[in-house]
Amino acid sequence: MKIRVDQDKCQGHARCYGLAPELFDIDDYGTSSVVGDGTVPPELEERALLAIANCPEYAIEEVD
Amino acid sequence: MAQTQPVSSWATDFDVLDREYVSSPFEIWDELRQKCPIAQTDRRGRNWLPTRYEDVTAIAHDIGHFSSLEVAVIPFEGEEPDEPVLPYGLPPISSDPPLHTWTRRLLLPWFSHRRVAGYEELTRNLCRRLIAGFADAGRADAAAGYAQQIPVRVIAHILGVPEDLSDTFTEWVRDVLEFADDAERRIHGMESLVNYFVAEVGRRKEEPGDDLISELLQVEMDGKPLEESIVMGAAALVLIAGIDTTWSAIGSSLWHLATHPDDRRRLIEDTEVWPLAIEELLRAYSPVTMARIVTKDVEFAGCPMKSGDRVLMNFPAANRDPEVFENADTVVIDRMHNRHVAFGSGIHRCAGSNLARMELRVALEEWLSAIPDFRLAEDAEVTWAGGQVRGPRQLPVVFP
Ligand code: HEM
Numbered sequence: 001m002k003i004r005v006d007q008d009k010c011q012g013h014a015r016c017y018g019l020a021p022e023l024f025d026i027d028d029y030g031t032s033s034v035v036g037d038g039t040v041p042p043e044l045e046e047r048a049l050l051a052i053a054n055c056p057e058y059a060i061e062e063v064d
Numbered sequence: 065m066a067q068t069q070p071v072s073s074w075a076t077d078f079d080v081l082d083r084e085y086v087s088s089p090f091e092i093w094d095e096l097r098q099k100c101p102i103a104q105t106d107r108r109g110r111n112w113l114p115t116r117y118e119d120v121t122a123i124a125h126d127i128g129h130f131s132s133l134e135v136a137v138i139p140f141e142g143e144e145p146d147e148p149v150l151p152y153g154l155p156p157i158s159s160d161p162p163l164h165t166w167t168r169r170l171l172l173p174w175f176s177h178r179r180v181a182g183y184e185e186l187t188r189n190l191c192r193r194l195i196a197g198f199a200d201a202g203r204a205d206a207a208a209g210y211a212q213q214i215p216v217r218v219i220a221h222i223l224g225v226p227e228d229l230s231d232t233f234t235e236w237v238r239d240v241l242e243f244a245d246d247a248e249r250r251i252h253g254m255e256s257l258v259n260y261f262v263a264e265v266g267r268r269k270e271e272p273g274d275d276l277i278s279e280l281l282q283v284e285m286d287g288k289p290l291e292e293s294i295v296m297g298a299a300a301l302v303l304i305a306g307i308d309t310t311w312s313a314i315g316s317s318l319w320h321l322a323t324h325p326d327d328r329r330r331l332i333e334d335t336e337v338w339p340l341a342i343e344e345l346l347r348a349y350s351p352v353t354m355a356r357i358v359t360k361d362v363e364f365a366g367c368p369m370k371s372g373d374r375v376l377m378n379f380p381a382a383n384r385d386p387e388v389f390e391n392a393d394t395v396v397i398d399r400m401h402n403r404h405v406a407f408g409s410g411i412h413r414c415a416g417s418n419l420a421r422m423e424l425r426v427a428l429e430e431w432l433s434a435i436p437d438f439r440l441a442e443d444a445e446v447t448w449a450g451g452q453v454r455g456p457r458q459l460p461v462v463f464p
Contacts, residue, residue, distance in 0.1 A: 011413040014177070018339055018421075028173040030413075053401045054343075056121075056409060 001040040002063045003048050005032045009059035016051040016060055023048055038063065069107075075100035079107050080137060080353070080376065081245060086450030090393055093381040102367045108139050108245075111374045112367060113381075117405070119365055120382035123356060123375055124409040129364075130356035130375060131160050132412060137355050137376055137452045138244035142251050149258050150293050154301035157412065164411065170283060170290075171298060171415050174222065174276055180418040187218055187423055191430035199434055203441060206322070206431075207459035211314035214427055216307045218419070223299060224275025225264065233303060236260075241308050242449045257303065261296040276302065302416070309351050310420045312455020313406075314427045316349035320395060321428070322440050322461050327397045331428070332436055341397045342425050347404035348395045350380035351453050354408070379405045380454065438463035 003023070005016070012030020016023070022044060024032050040048045052060045068079050074092050079085065085092060096103050096115045103113040114120050123130050135158055152159060155167035173179065194213050198204040216230045216237075225233075239253025264277055272278040280295040321328045330337055354377040358369045369375070383404045384392040390401075407414035414420065440446065444460035 011410060012172070012417075013407060013413055014418060015343070017177070018343075026177060028176045028178075029169060030172055030176070030418075050400060054403055056403045056405050 001042075001045050001048060002038045003034055003040060003052070003060060004038050004063050005034055006059045006061070007031055007033065009057045011057050011059075013056050015054045015056065019054060020044060020047040020051045023051065032059070075103050076105065077107070078103045078105045078111075078113055080113075080451050086454065087448045089380070089450075089454075090384060093378075093384060094393070097381075097385065102365055104367070108141075109374060110370070110372075111376060112369060113376045114365075114378055115381040115385070117382040117385040117388045120378055121405060121409040123364070124377060124405075124412070127160055127411065129358060129360050129362045129369075131359045132158055132164070132354075132356060133160065134158070134357045134374070135354050136244060137353050139374065140244075140247070140250065142247040149262065150297045150300075152291075152294060152297055154297045154304065155294060156298075156415070157301055157305060158297075161411070166285070167294060167298060168411075168415060170280060171302070175416050175419050177418055180422050183218055183222070183419065184422055184426060186221060187214065187426045188430060190214060190217055191427055192434075195430060195434045202464070203460065203462045205459060206318040206438075206461045207311075207315040207456045210431070211311040211318060211427065211455075211459075213311075214314065215310035215420075215423055216303075218423060219303055219306045222276055223264075223302060224268075224273045224277060232256075234307065237304050237308050238449075240304060241452045244451060257300050258296065261300050264299070265292055265296055305414075306416050306419070308453045308455075310416075310423050312351035312449075312453050313346060313349065313420065313424050315456040315459055316351065316454075317345040317424065317428055318431065318461070319440075319446065319456050319459055320345060320349065321432070322438055322459075324395065325437075325439075327395065328432065328436070330397055332432055337398050338425065338429075340399060340402070342421060342428075343402050343404060344395055344397055344399045345424070346406040346421075347383045347389070347399070347402055349455075350383050350404070350406035351455050352406070352408075352414075353378055353380060353452055353454075354412075377408070379408060435463045 010032050016032055017026050023035055025035055026032050068081050071077050071079050071082050093115045101116045105111050156164045194210055216234050217227050220227045236253040236256045239249040243249040268278045268281055277299050283290050356375045358371055358373040361371050362369050386392045407417040438461045441460035441462045446456055447458040449457045
């Protein structure tokens with residue numbers, strides 16, 4: 001599984017980071033990005049799906 | 065809060081200061097969502113009140129039609145001065161891009177995860193100190209004696225202003241937000257805040273410290289320092305936006321826990337549930353409603369909105385929309401899917417949300433660890449404030 005954050009949509013709610021800090025980085029302005037190239041280790045897939053389902057701006061998506 | 069005329073119809077004559085709406089708006093929203101999802105009223109000018117998640121978030125994102133130049137839910141009915149001290153209001157909240165974009169960026173780093181982690185110990189010590197003051201008494205006012213005391217002191221620290229002025233700040237902010245329909249109190253609160261920050265800015269120019277006001281005074285834009293009115297507006301905003309809101313969230317959460325022993329026990333026994341629980345409490349008891357001003361006539365979801373109309377950004381009702389949340393009117397303490405918008409939606413997302421969350425979590429952690437078992441006192445009344453910010457103002461509880 002691989003995910004990405006659309007930074008034009010991200011408004012810094014930080015819900016992804018709250019649910020899966022291993023998968024996201026947040027800069028000083030609140031904008032989120034994926035750690036590394038966005039590849040999600042199998043044991044964190046469930047949390048990645050949670051992050052996707054909790055983003056109020058629909059800014060996170062699965063890419064493949 | 066002033067007495068309001070009885071509401072003849074929630075769809076066409078709503079009043080957010082109505083006593084029933086303030087203490088329990090949930091059924092009113094449920095009914096409106098089914099019958100007339102965007103309600104209207106001609107009280108205090110023409111206002112619209114969306115109740116569906118889809119509409120509230122769409123309006124928040126449509127800054128071309130819906131401006132933040134006026135965000136007060138209750139329009140100001142006094143006279144505006146010819147030369148206001150704060151010509152830009154309270155940026156970024158009361159502004160649209162481009163002013164919004166760069167003033168928001170000035171504030172954001174102060175409330176990043178990293179910075180907020182640095183305020184946690186101070187918050188925790190403060191909570192412990194407050195609890196020690198009433199733990200032996202067997203009863204407390206969890207709103208006025210606890211929730212209300214926390215955020216103002218943390219913000220005072222960030223702004224570098226004296227903690228012993230906390231009660232005064234609280235009074236001014238309540239005048240502005242909670243007594244907004246009383247022009248005299250509202251003017252008094254706003255003028256007091258503005259005068260205070262004018263004096264503080266003067267003082268920091270002489271003796272800079274390592275606080276938010278001093279640092280903003282050192283920021284340069286295009287080789288020039290920021291206009292002082294921007295610094296004053298932003299500092300006043302942090303105080304206004306950061307205290308009533310967060311203490312309301314803490315108070316409502318304690319009200320919930322006082323009346324729901326199962327959720328209380330779950331929090332005490334299961335630390336993993338906390339991150340979900342905090343978001344769920346924020347969702348179910350969202351304290352903040354904002355406003356937008358219609359800048360161009362537009363037909364929105366069948367409603368003929370005219371330039372100058374006010375739209376009340378009903379984030380609290382959006383968060384109870386059954387289209388988006390299963391069992392929307394129930395607190396599901398471990399709710400997994402929770403795209404709530406308690407901190408708004410779009411470009412004005414609460415700049416202080418990391419701080420607010422930390423304060424809410426620490427305030428509840430410390431309360432539950434000292435007072436795991438508590439309930440509402442039977443001999444005293446719970447009172448609520450509403451309008452712009454909803455939360456308990458008097459919350460008498462007893463504990464063994
Ligand atoms: C539980 C507590 C809080 C809630 C529910 C809350 C809610 C909100 C909401 C809904 C907005 C969006 C306004 C809009 O769309 O017009 C907002 C904006 C804002 N909040 Fe909060 N807030 C809370 C705590 C705080 C705290 C602690 C601070 C401290 C600094 C703060 C500072 C701000 C600022 C500066 C803005 C303006 C952001 C902008 O316009 O870009 N808030 N808040």
